[in-house]
Amino acid sequence: MHQLTIAEIIRGLRDKQFSSVELTSHYLERIQQLDSQFNSFITVTSEQALKEAATADARLAQGDAPALCGVPVAHKDIFCTNGVRTSCGSKMLDNFVPPYDATVIHNFQQAGAISLGKTNMDEFAMGSSNETSYYGAVKNPWDVERIPGGSSGGSAAAVAALLAPGATATDTGGSIRQPAAMTGTTGLKPTYGRVSRWGMIAFASSLDQGGPITRTAEDAALMLSIMASPDAKDSTCLDRPVQDYTAQLNDAIAGLKIGVPSEYFGEGLDSEVGARVQDALKEYEKLGAELVEISLPHSKLAVPAYYVIAPAEASANLSRFDGVRYGYRCENPADLRDLYMRSRGEGFGEEVKRRILVGSYALSAGYYDAYYNKAQQVRRLIKQDFVDAFDKVDVIMGPTAPNPAFKLGEKNADPVAMYLEDIYTIATNLAGLPGMSIPCGFAHGLPVGLQIIGNYLDEARMLNVAHQFQQASDWHQQTAPAAE
Amino acid sequence: MEWEVVIGLEVHVQLATQSKIFSGASTAFGADPNTQACAVDLAMPGTLPVPNEEAFRFAVMFGLAMNAEIGKRSVFERKNYFYPDLPKGYQTTQLEQPIVGEGQIEIHLEDGSSKTVRLHHAHLEEDAGKSLHEDFHGMSGIDLNRAGTPLIEIVSEPDMRSAAEAVAYLKKIHSIVTYLGISDGDMSQGSLRCDANVSVRLKGEEELGTRTEIKNLNSFRFIEKAIKVEAQRQIDLIEDGGRVVQETRLYDADKNETRSMRSKEVANDYRYFPCPDLLPVVLSDEYIEQVRGDLPELPDAKCARFEKEYGLSAYDADQLTQERLTANYFEQVAAKSGEAKLAANWVMGEVAALLNREEKSIEQSPVNAEHLAGLIARIKDGTISSKIAKQVFEAMANGDGDADAVIEAKGLKQVSDTGAIEKLVDDVIAASSAQVENYRNADPDKRPKMMGFFVGQIMKASKGQANPQMINKILKEKLDALL
Numbered sequence: 001m002h003q004l005t006i007a008e009i010i011r012g013l014r015d016k017q018f019s020s021v022e023l024t025s026h027y028l029e030r031i032q033q034l035d036s037q038f039n040s041f042i043t044v045t046s047e048q049a050l051k052e053a054a055t056a057d058a059r060l061a062q063g064d065a066p067a068l069c070g071v072p073v074a075h076k077d078i079f080c081t082n083g084v085r086t087s088c089g090s091k092m093l094d095n096f097v098p099p100y101d102a103t104v105i106h107n108f109q110q111a112g113a114i115s116l117g118k119t120n121m122d123e124f125a126m127g128s129s130n131e132t133s134y135y136g137a138v139k140n141p142w143d144v145e146r147i148p149g150g151s152s153g154g155s156a157a158a159v160a161a162l163l164a165p166g167a168t169a170t171d172t173g174g175s176i177r178q179p180a181a182m183t184g185t186t187g188l189k190p191t192y193g194r195v196s197r198w199g200m201i202a203f204a205s206s207l208d209q210g211g212p213i214t215r216t217a218e219d220a221a222l223m224l225s226i227m228a229s230p231d232a233k234d235s236t237c238l239d240r241p242v243q244d245y246t247a248q249l250n251d252a253i254a255g256l257k258i259g260v261p262s263e264y265f266g267e268g269l270d271s272e273v274g275a276r277v278q279d280a281l282k283e284y285e286k287l288g289a290e291l292v293e294i295s296l297p298h299s300k301l302a303v304p305a306y307y308v309i310a311p312a313e314a315s316a317n318l319s320r321f322d323g324v325r326y327g328y329r330c331e332n333p334a335d336l337r338d339l340y341m342r343s344r345g346e347g348f349g350e351e352v353k354r355r356i357l358v359g360s361y362a363l364s365a366g367y368y369d370a371y372y373n374k375a376q377q378v379r380r381l382i383k384q385d386f387v388d389a390f391d392k393v394d395v396i397m398g399p400t401a402p403n404p405a406f407k408l409g410e411k412n413a414d415p416v417a418m419y420l421e422d423i424y425t426i427a428t429n430l431a432g433l434p435g436m437s438i439p440c441g442f443a444h445g446l447p448v449g450l451q452i453i454g455n456y457l458d459e460a461r462m463l464n465v466a467h468q469f470q471q472a473s474d475w476h477q478q479t480a481p482a483a484e
Numbered sequence: 485m486e487w488e489v490v491i492g493l494e495v496h497v498q499l500a501t502q503s504k505i506f507s508g509a510s511t512a513f514g515a516d517p518n519t520q521a522c523a524v525d526l527a528m529p530g531t532l533p534v535p536n537e538e539a540f541r542f543a544v545m546f547g548l549a550m551n552a553e554i555g556k557r558s559v560f561e562r563k564n565y566f567y568p569d570l571p572k573g574y575q576t577t578q579l580e581q582p583i584v585g586e587g588q589i590e591i592h593l594e595d596g597s598s599k600t601v602r603l604h605h606a607h608l609e610e611d612a613g614k615s616l617h618e619d620f621h622g623m624s625g626i627d628l629n630r631a632g633t634p635l636i637e638i639v640s641e642p643d644m645r646s647a648a649e650a651v652a653y654l655k656k657i658h659s660i661v662t663y664l665g666i667s668d669g670d671m672s673q674g675s676l677r678c679d680a681n682v683s684v685r686l687k688g689e690e691e692l693g694t695r696t697e698i699k700n701l702n703s704f705r706f707i708e709k710a711i712k713v714e715a716q717r718q719i720d721l722i723e724d725g726g727r728v729v730q731e732t733r734l735y736d737a738d739k740n741e742t743r744s745m746r747s748k749e750v751a752n753d754y755r756y757f758p759c760p761d762l763l764p765v766v767l768s769d770e771y772i773e774q775v776r777g778d779l780p781e782l783p784d785a786k787c788a789r790f791e792k793e794y795g796l797s798a799y800d801a802d803q804l805t806q807e808r809l810t811a812n813y814f815e816q817v818a819a820k821s822g823e824a825k826l827a828a829n830w831v832m833g834e835v836a837a838l839l840n841r842e843e844k845s846i847e848q849s850p851v852n853a854e855h856l857a858g859l860i861a862r863i864k865d866g867t868i869s870s871k872i873a874k875q876v877f878e879a880m881a882n883g884d885g886d887a888d889a890v891i892e893a894k895g896l897k898q899v900s901d902t903g904a905i906e907k908l909v910d911d912v913i914a915a916s917s918a919q920v921e922n923y924r925n926a927d928p929d930k931r932p933k934m935m936g937f938f939v940g941q942i943m944k945a946s947k948g949q950a951n952p953q954m955i956n957k958i959l960k961e962k963l964d965a966l967l
Binding site: 079080088093096102199232233234312321326327360 | 523526527528529530531532533534535562564566568571572573574624626753755756757760761762763
């Protein structure tokens with residue numbers, strides 16, 4: 001049953017091949033039996049899931065079933081869940097139980113989906129290996145000695161290990177796409193503002209965007225149709241109607257113009273990874289697409305600009321964690337200063353502290369123009385690169401990450417090496433564009449991701465392009481040995 | 485040496501919106517602590533601000549009333565600092581692109597002169613909560629009801645040259661915001677607060693002296709006293725060979741002195757940057773013109789109209805129009821009584837004294853406009869004298885009903901019957917032979933003054949109810965007949 005895709009589950013539930021309670025119980029058992037190897041969940045909500053499944057079965061029996069009725073999913077522990085601890089992977093929020101649901105959570109509930117629990121993640125979504133979590137590292141189901149990518153490592157590992165057919169995730173600089181690439185799953189970051197950020201704990205507000213991690217593009221389309229919504233509670237959320245993202249999946253892609261940026265195939269790219277991506281591009285040619293060489297001249301500046309803007313926003317976003325109203329508070333504070341210093345000093349991990357310091361520095365008097373303002377100028381140039389490119393092409397493709405999953409601990413000593421993991425994904429966040437990663441083969445025995453970047457609000461075409469590849473290949477159907 | 489004081493004010497005005505600037509929680513004053521703070525106000529993780537359109541409309545109304553440029557594109561920024569009553573660890577405010585740009589207003593001084601004060605800008609921002617330092621056994625309590633209440637901070641140019649000018653400016657701001665209905669202007673509840681930047685220089689000097697900032701002045705009286713005492717402190721300091729240090733000071737009303745706040749925190753770096761949770765707010769010309777069209781009559785326009793329409797002096801018109809509700813009250817009394825001048829005198833005289841005595845505002849006046857108009861009508865038609873009217877007014881203030889009811893119940897109707905008055909005059913003349921004799925022997929030009937004695941006696945005998953004009957007329961005839 002755990003081999004089923006979301007699309008197959010929806011059909012199976014409606015055809016009464018199995019009940020939601022049976023399916024949900026099955027996943028809960030798998031989580032209980034297998035997840036100690038992967039550590040992909042922080043919280044499993046068995047009781048609530050079974051209750052929701054029973055309700056879903058009743059609705060299915062009555063023929064009153066919304067789109068995802070009875071389908072179990074997992075949620076990244078960055079989305080606030082009413083009555084269920086939402087930790088954001090941090091000691092700071094280890095005791096935090098929100099009294100409200102994120103809009104994304106609400107949307108899944110309205111669609112009748114079942115929540116299996118909350119998945120592990122890098123602390124406050126800061127990391128590319130899921131090693132910064134207070135709840136311990138997540139292990140890659142393809143090789144438990146290796147990282148699953150981050151920050152949505154728990155969601156990616158859970159889907160790759162078949163502990164959930166789909167999971168929500170968030171992407172600030174690559175946190176959906178890079179773990180999808182590392183775990184052989186399909187991940188989609190929508191256009192900025194397509195998915196509401198209400199109740200999604202902020203890392204860098206102008207870059208954060210929620211999206212799904214699934215096993216197929218079709219499932220990503222099904223989940224995105226639920227996740228995306230206009231939302232009056234988020235001023236940056238787009239007030240545009242949501243498309244049916246499954247409608248165009250089967251359209252032919254003959255004549256599609258694929259932009260291939262030369263900058264994405266240069267130094268630093270693992271040659272085997274590069275070869276798999278080239279194989280995928282050839283496959284697209286076979287499907288009738290045309291490859292167009294393009295240039296994104298400011299690509300090199302994306303990582304430095306990102307590591308000014310994202311920490312700057314984070315430094316302010318994380319100020320609310322002060323030990324005063326909720327979350328971690330140090331023992332016996334002597335005075336206000338001691339309360340702040342120790343609550344934050346003890347509650348945050350190293351990477352979070354590093355980024356708060358970097359961000360505060362970039363915003364400080366005398367440095368603001370040299371760092372923050374300059375980074376914003378670079379951001380506009382990067383966006384313009386893409387706008388120019390999309391005058392000529394329909395989608396852009398390249399590698400998702402420069403290398404396959406690396407060993408746990410391998411890059412911990414070198415933050416910059418870790419930051420370069422997101423070298424191909426960060427630019428789309430800075431530009432606000434949608435991007436995907438889909439499996440396109442193996443390098444050194446580990447999954448490789450192909451990145452597809454779409455134009456603004458062109459998620460439907462991006463999904464169509466991904467789906468057509470998955471119709472012609474079976475990389476996405478490979479399962480990690482540990483998932484068996 | 486002659487010194488000149490230079491003052492600029494930063495005025496914080498709480499806007500009277502129903503809900504907070506970025507959340508749906510109520511802004512009502514006086515609720516139990518933390519009962520009017522929602523998840524957004526508490527800065528719970530994942531919550532986001534949504535701007536309150538009404539706060540923008542109020543700010544635009546204010547800008548238009550100040551003859552100011554309206555920022556068609558305004559941007560919220562984060563001002564970062566840690567304080568327990570600042571839940572997010574930053575205040576959402578405006579810096580580079582405020583909603584209201586440069587403007588100017590005219591202020592009126594007590595000597596009848598006027599002066600223009602320039603507005604540097606005004607911006608929208610959120611208020612913080614309150615820290616409560618009593619009754620918590622060595623800890624502080626935090627009340628976040630006020631957190632997120634919309635404020636406009638109004639920053640003047642350093643155009644004021646005396647404490648009196650500063651107070652006149654502040655009163656004008658108070659008058660404008662209450663006229664517009666965008667704030668209750670209640671200084672005792674903190675709806676209008678003021679920081680004063682004060683410096684001194686020798687008269688004729690071009691360059692500004694080093695300024696100090698006096699924080700959190702919350703009454704017109706304190707502002708005046710604080711500026712005076714601070715200016716004098718600076719003058720004394722310089723004359724004694726010292727130097728003014730740029731710093732923030734607090735005014736101690738009990739000791740009538742300012743004192744330095746700890747300067748350790750002066751080097752605050754607020755690390756402002758545009759708030760990524762809020763998009764720039766863009767206002768169309770149509771929107772601004774629509775707001776302009778809906779503006780109520782403002783104090784200056786009303787003052788000019790009062791002079792013209794009611795024939796009031798510039799001083800009276802200004803006094804009556806400083807507060808919108810007072811002006812409304814006056815207009816009702818004038819309309820119902822048909823006697824604008826009398827209405828003005830009564831509103832500025834007896835009514836003002838009554839309210840002052842009872843510490844009430846005009847809308848709480850024990851004598852409503854209708855009752856006062858009724859009273860003035862009775863003065864006008866001669867039913868009562870002005871003197872008796874004061875007695876009737878006091879009775880109305882005590883809740884004894886309208887003027888007619890009081891006059892009837894107390895039998896205060898003016899005696900205008902010729903026969904009755906003649907009898908009173910005759911009785912007094914008969915009982916005052918010595919004074920009559922003096923009158924007869926006096927120089928003719930001293931006689932009018934001597935009549936006062938007889939009028940007083942007659943008034944007394946009539947218990948104040950005899951018509952004074954008739955007394956004068958009849959008395960003079962009768963006395964002159966004795967010459």
